[in-house]
Amino acid sequence: MTSLANATNPEPTRRDFLYIATGAAVTVGAAFAAWPFIDQMNPSSAVLAMASIEVDLAAIQPGQQVIFKWRGHPLFVRRRTPKEIAAARAVSVSSLVDGLARNGNLKDNAPASDENRVIKPEWLVLVGVCTHLGCIPTVSTPQSPQGSFGGWLCHCHGSEYDTAGRIRKGPAPQNLAVPPYAFTGPTKIKIG
Amino acid sequence: MAGHSSYVPGSGLTRWLDQRLPIIRLVNDSFVSFPTPRNLNFWYTFGGVLTFMLAIQIVTGIVLAMHYVPNADMAFSSVEQRIMREVNYGWLIRYLHSNGASMFFLAVYIHMFRGLYYGSYKSPREILWILGVFIYLLMVMTAFFGYVLPWGQMSFWGATVITSLFSALDQLVPHLGTSITTWLWGGFAVDDATLNRFFSLHYLMPFVIAGVLGLHIWALHVPGNNNPLGIDVKGPQDMVPFHPYYTVKDGFFLVLFIIVFLSFVFYAPNFFGNPDNYIQANPMVTPTDIVPEWYLLPFYAMLRSVPQKLLGVLVMGGALVSLLFLPWLDTSKVRSCRFRPLMKQLFWIFAADCVLLGYCGSQTADAVWTVAGIALPLVWIARLGTLFYFAFFWVLMPWIGKIEVTRPLPESIAQSVLGERS
Amino acid sequence: MRKFLPLLAVFAILSASAGMAQSTSEPLPPKEMKWSFDGIFGTYDRGALQRGFQVYKEVCSACHSLNMVAFHDLAGAGGPGFTELQTKAIAAGYKIPAEPNDRGEITDDKGNRLTRPGVLADHFPQPFPNEQAARANNGGALPPDLSLIIKARNGGPDYVYSIITGFGQTPPHGFAVMTGKYYNPYFAGRNISMPPPLTKGSVTFSDGTPATVSNEAKAVVTFLAWASEPQLEARHRIGFEVLAFLVLLAGLLFLAYRKVWHDKH
Numbered sequence: 001m002t003s004l005a006n007a008t009n010p011e012p013t014r015r016d017f018l019y020i021a022t023g024a025a026v027t028v029g030a031a032f033a034a035w036p037f038i039d040q041m042n043p044s045s046a047v048l049a050m051a052s053i054e055v056d057l058a059a060i061q062p063g064q065q066v067i068f069k070w071r072g073h074p075l076f077v078r079r080r081t082p083k084e085i086a087a088a089r090a091v092s093v094s095s096l097v098d099g100l101a102r103n104g105n106l107k108d109n110a111p112a113s114d115e116n117r118v119i120k121p122e123w124l125v126l127v128g129v130c131t132h133l134g135c136i137p138t139v140s141t142p143q144s145p146q147g148s149f150g151g152w153l154c155h156c157h158g159s160e161y162d163t164a165g166r167i168r169k170g171p172a173p174q175n176l177a178v179p180p181y182a183f184t185g186p187t188k189i190k191i192g
Numbered sequence: 193m194a195g196h197s198s199y200v201p202g203s204g205l206t207r208w209l210d211q212r213l214p215i216i217r218l219v220n221d222s223f224v225s226f227p228t229p230r231n232l233n234f235w236y237t238f239g240g241v242l243t244f245m246l247a248i249q250i251v252t253g254i255v256l257a258m259h260y261v262p263n264a265d266m267a268f269s270s271v272e273q274r275i276m277r278e279v280n281y282g283w284l285i286r287y288l289h290s291n292g293a294s295m296f297f298l299a300v301y302i303h304m305f306r307g308l309y310y311g312s313y314k315s316p317r318e319i320l321w322i323l324g325v326f327i328y329l330l331m332v333m334t335a336f337f338g339y340v341l342p343w344g345q346m347s348f349w350g351a352t353v354i355t356s357l358f359s360a361l362d363q364l365v366p367h368l369g370t371s372i373t374t375w376l377w378g379g380f381a382v383d384d385a386t387l388n389r390f391f392s393l394h395y396l397m398p399f400v401i402a403g404v405l406g407l408h409i410w411a412l413h414v415p416g417n418n419n420p421l422g423i424d425v426k427g428p429q430d431m432v433p434f435h436p437y438y439t440v441k442d443g444f445f446l447v448l449f450i451i452v453f454l455s456f457v458f459y460a461p462n463f464f465g466n467p468d469n470y471i472q473a474n475p476m477v478t479p480t481d482i483v484p485e486w487y488l489l490p491f492y493a494m495l496r497s498v499p500q501k502l503l504g505v506l507v508m509g510g511a512l513v514s515l516l517f518l519p520w521l522d523t524s525k526v527r528s529c530r531f532r533p534l535m536k537q538l539f540w541i542f543a544a545d546c547v548l549l550g551y552c553g554s555q556t557a558d559a560v561w562t563v564a565g566i567a568l569p570l571v572w573i574a575r576l577g578t579l580f581y582f583a584f585f586w587v588l589m590p591w592i593g594k595i596e597v598t599r600p601l602p603e604s605i606a607q608s609v610l611g612e613r614s
Numbered sequence: 615m616r617k618f619l620p621l622l623a624v625f626a627i628l629s630a631s632a633g634m635a636q637s638t639s640e641p642l643p644p645k646e647m648k649w650s651f652d653g654i655f656g657t658y659d660r661g662a663l664q665r666g667f668q669v670y671k672e673v674c675s676a677c678h679s680l681n682m683v684a685f686h687d688l689a690g691a692g693g694p695g696f697t698e699l700q701t702k703a704i705a706a707g708y709k710i711p712a713e714p715n716d717r718g719e720i721t722d723d724k725g726n727r728l729t730r731p732g733v734l735a736d737h738f739p740q741p742f743p744n745e746q747a748a749r750a751n752n753g754g755a756l757p758p759d760l761s762l763i764i765k766a767r768n769g770g771p772d773y774v775y776s777i778i779t780g781f782g783q784t785p786p787h788g789f790a791v792m793t794g795k796y797y798n799p800y801f802a803g804r805n806i807s808m809p810p811p812l813t814k815g816s817v818t819f820s821d822g823t824p825a826t827v828s829n830e831a832k833a834v835v836t837f838l839a840w841a842s843e844p845q846l847e848a849r850h851r852i853g854f855e856v857l858a859f860l861v862l863l864a865g866l867l868f869l870a871y872r873k874v875w876h877d878k879h
Binding site for chain 2: 654681682687758761762765766767768770802842844845849850852853854856857860861863864867868870871874875878
Binding site: 026036037039040041042044045046047 | 251255258259274277278279280281282284285443
């Protein structure tokens with residue numbers, strides 16, 4: 001048949017150009033048509049509306065931690081005492097298990113100094129998910145100390161975090177993540 | 193015609209595959225080199241359109257199922273809030289699916305009427321026709337289950353009316369009908385249990401349709417396609433390979449069909465629908481008019497035209513079942529209505545009758561049609577229409593075949609196609 | 615094709631002669647209106663949407679909920695076009711039922727529901743906590759949610775406009791208006807439970823548009839049309855692009871079809 005003859009003919013004729021153009025148009029159309037089916041699996045507008053939250057910190061006492069929910073995870077907000085801040089600043093970054101700040105507000109290579117873990121030193125905001133396998137660490141208080149660094153202890157496999165949320169002992173490889181956030185008022189922050 | 197395969201594997205890899213699973217050979221023999229009559233017209237493109245629409249419904253349906261919640265409290269808002277407003281392009285996928293169902297039925301009715309007109313149901317294609325009727329019945333069931341899922345007022349009350357029909361069996365065997373209805377509902381009325389099982393069945397049935405579709409295409413490929421002249425092919429001069437002749441023809445008309453389809457999706461997405469289905473289902477409030485979707489209206493009219501419940505169900509079911517007997521009810525030796533002057537006129541009257549029945553089904557039960565000052569209750573029009581429907585299959589077709597004087601048939605397809613152009 | 619004329623004729627005759635017995639309780643057909651969102655190139659008039667939102671907020675929301683619309687929708691494309699800051703302020707002005715406090719309570723000492731200011735993610739709050747409260751406050755009638763009202767009524771925007779501007783007419787002689795209801799000739803049965811919602815000057819439009827009943831009604835109907843179909847503008851725009859492409863593709867396929875069949879016809 002003529003179409004088979006053309007398939008083996010190496011020189012594209014005007015007829016072949018039409019077929020190529022049509023085939024290309026169909027392919028392009030199919031690609032544009034496929035996009036909505038792929039995009040529908042991306043987070044919906046309802047999910048994205050919850051991607052940012054604003055929290056009021058005014059009621060939190062020094063030494064107290066409050067847990068909020070952010071993007072489906074627990075969010076630790078801890079109002080540090082001067083003692084806790086000093087303890088965090090006394091540690092040299094080179095002695096840390098994980099030397100990077102893991103702070104969403106800073107560059108990836110920022111070192112894990114206490115200054116790089118906060119915006120205002122009194123307020124420590126962390127994603128409350130252990131960087132080992134995802135359990136929620138328990139906060140250490142003077143009444144109920146958890147771990148030996150005054151921060152958090154993850155009961156699943158024994159990871160211990162200090163008063164800046166940095167990993168000090170145990171299987172977790174990274175410091176607790178600091179989410180991107182900003183102060184919108186003296187005691188109000190917006191996360192995400 | 194099924195015959196010798198002309199496929200020759202082009203490379204070592206394809207030769208290796210062909211010896212183990214000759215799937216490329218199957219595709220080649222069925223859709224590339226398949227000899228097809230050269231005179232197939234526009235009406236023959238709807239089989240391809242239907243396959244495309246089945247794929248569209250399955251793809252859009254699977255995507256919708258990623259967001260839909262089949263629970264009576266959440267179904268309506270999962271559609272109208274989550275899918276239509278929150279999911280990226282959710283509105284588009286939903287409108288594709290709902291309008292796709294209407295276009296699917298539009299195409300299947302054209303496809304069925306084409307088969308009726310050209311005698312494609314006659315020997316040796318009886319099984320092909322019967323499989324087609326099965327696909328149609330599966331489509332009706334799928335559409336019925338699917339319409340319930342948004343859980344609007346029409347979803348709920350349409351489900352209530354149609355499932356309640358089974359209680360008519362109480363007249364045959366006491367308590368049988370009510371037991372069946374309770375079993376269907378999973379309760380004492382259409383409720384959450386019903387919705388969940390309808391969702392499961394709605395997801396399942398399109399794949400059953402796909403399976404029967406495979407048999408349908410197989411049954412077609414054994415004798416090969418019929419053609420508008422209704423005469424058998426005499427030899428290779430009557431045929432062309434399916435590719436590129438019918439791939440390009442089907443492709444062109446498919447794009448025209450898609451243009452019509454998308455015109456509805458983008459510019460009149462609620463044209464086929466009913467506003468009452470934008471109201472959440474309320475078991476305590478019945479809508480003023482319960483109507484099914486347009487493609488079920490003729491059968492709805494037949495059901496309502498019979499005052500007795502069980503008889504009405506039997507009449508409606510009988511109308512569908514009558515289709516299965518068509519190959520044997522038509523006694524004519526000639527296939528195509530092109531050469532059957534009496535049957536051709538009856539065909540168009542039958543088509544008008546279906547439209548008339550559909551119109552009756554869309555109106556209220558007590559509607560009246562006033563012509564030249566005379567009041568004609570539509571229920572009587574529907575009764576006449578139903579009578580004609582059955583007479584067409586069971587009386588007229590057998591009789592016409594015997595008495596009709598048919599036109600002389602052409603010698604061959606090639607002679608008919610090429611001779612006219614010389 | 616000639617063959618279709620009989621079918622079309624049947625349909626045309628049926629449509630033309632199907633008559634309805636006119637009685638005094640049959641509703642009037644809706645007034646025919648022109649809307650900015652009509653037709654294939656229709657869009658929402660931004661000013662009308664903002665004025666309509668104001669009418670909804672100040673008049674309708676006392677009884678009618680708008681469950682499916684979230685505050686952040688007000689800032690979205692194809693909508694009233696408020697900025698994110700404006701939308702946040704609008705949201706914060708609403709009292710949203712709060713989660714239980716630390717003592718597990720949801721009401722204060724006086725029994726009032728505890729509330730918090732709205733955020734973008736919240737939906738418009740309901741005027742009544744449940745259906746029974748809504749009915750009790752409205753003479754036994756349930757004011758419907760308005761999120762889909764334009765799509766949920768035959769006649770759509772024309773119908774809703776006719777209803778809210780159709781009050782104040784004298785009932786025909788002998789027509790009985792039921793107690794507690796109002797005469798509205800556009801409503802089925804002509805007895806409607808809703809009192810006339812709009813009067814001249816019900817709201818004061820900040821853009822200076824005169825607050826006639828007609829303008830208020832047009833604005834709120836436009837707003838409700840958007841609430842029912844927030845994706846209309848995107849739908850029309852994408853539709854044009856898609857159909858234009860398909861027409862071109864059809865042209866290419868037609869040429870290919872002719873070329874393939876050239877020697878076979």
